[in-house]
Amino acid sequence: MASSIVSRRSMLQTLAALAASGMAPRPASAAPADLRLPPGATEERFDLEAHGIDDWIVVNGRWVVEEVGDAPRGKRVLMQRATGNEFNVIVAPVGPFLDVDVSVMFKPISGKEDASGGIVVRFDRGRYYVARANALEDNIRLYYFDRGRHQLASARVKPPSLGTWHTLRLQVIGDRLQTYLDGTLHLDRRDTRFGAGRVGLWTKADSITAFDDLVIRGVVSER
Numbered sequence: 001m002a003s004s005i006v007s008r009r010s011m012l013q014t015l016a017a018l019a020a021s022g023m024a025p026r027p028a029s030a031a032p033a034d035l036r037l038p039p040g041a042t043e044e045r046f047d048l049e050a051h052g053i054d055d056w057i058v059v060n061g062r063w064v065v066e067e068v069g070d071a072p073r074g075k076r077v078l079m080q081r082a083t084g085n086e087f088n089v090i091v092a093p094v095g096p097f098l099d100v101d102v103s104v105m106f107k108p109i110s111g112k113e114d115a116s117g118g119i120v121v122r123f124d125r126g127r128y129y130v131a132r133a134n135a136l137e138d139n140i141r142l143y144y145f146d147r148g149r150h151q152l153a154s155a156r157v158k159p160p161s162l163g164t165w166h167t168l169r170l171q172v173i174g175d176r177l178q179t180y181l182d183g184t185l186h187l188d189r190r191d192t193r194f195g196a197g198r199v200g201l202w203t204k205a206d207s208i209t210a211f212d213d214l215v216i217r218g219v220v221s222e223r
Helices: 004-023
Strands: 042-045 057-060 063-067 076-080 087-091 097-110 117-126 129-132 141-146 150-158 167-174 178-181 186-188 198-205 208-220
Touching: 004 117, 042 167, 057 198, 076 087, 076 198, 087 117, 097 117, 117 167, 129 167, 129 178, 129 198, 141 178, 141 186, 150 178, 150 186, 198 208
Parallel strands: none
Antiparallel strands: 042 208, 057 087, 063 076, 076 208, 087 198, 097 167, 097 208, 117 129, 117 198, 129 141, 141 150, 167 178, 178 186
C-alpha cells in the first residue's frame, strides 16, 4: 500500500512538472482550436500556365517550370532540380505577410538522401519557418532557420509516396503554427521568433520535387 501511495505521488509530481514546463500531454478530447485569418486577408493562387516564375526570388536551387502529364492544375508545374545544395528555397513575389494560410501540392520524385517538399513562411533576410514532409522518413517536421536549422516540432506520419501528389498546408496566425499533410493536422506549435515575411517553397539535398497549385491567403504587413 505504501509503495502505491509513493508511486501515485511521483506520478502527480511528474505531471505537475510537465505542466509547469508547458509539455503536459493534451487530453484526448481537447482538439486544437481552428485558426482563422483576421478580416482583410487577401488570396493569391499562382498560375504557372500564364505567368511562370520570372518575378520570383531564387534563394538557392534550380527552379524551373516544366510540363508534366499529371499536373493537378493545367499542364505546367514548378520543379526543383538542383541536387548539390543543403537547402533549396524560392520565394513568391507577394507579401510580406503577418498572418498567413498557405497550401501547395507537391510530388517527391526522387532522392537518395532526401525526397521532400516544404512551405516557407515569414521569410525575411534568410530567416524563416518551414514545414516539410519527406518520402524517405515517417515524420512531418516544423523548423525555424536562423544561422542554421532548428527543429520546433515533429510527428510520425505515413510517408508521402514517391511519384504521387500530396497536399501540404501551413497556417501561421499570431504565434500559432499548424501543419497539415493531406488534410490531417499533425503539428500545432507556438513560437514568437518571427513576426512577418514572405512565403516560399523548399526542398533539401538531392530532392527532385514538383510543386503546383500554390495558394496564399494572408494579411499583408504594412512595413
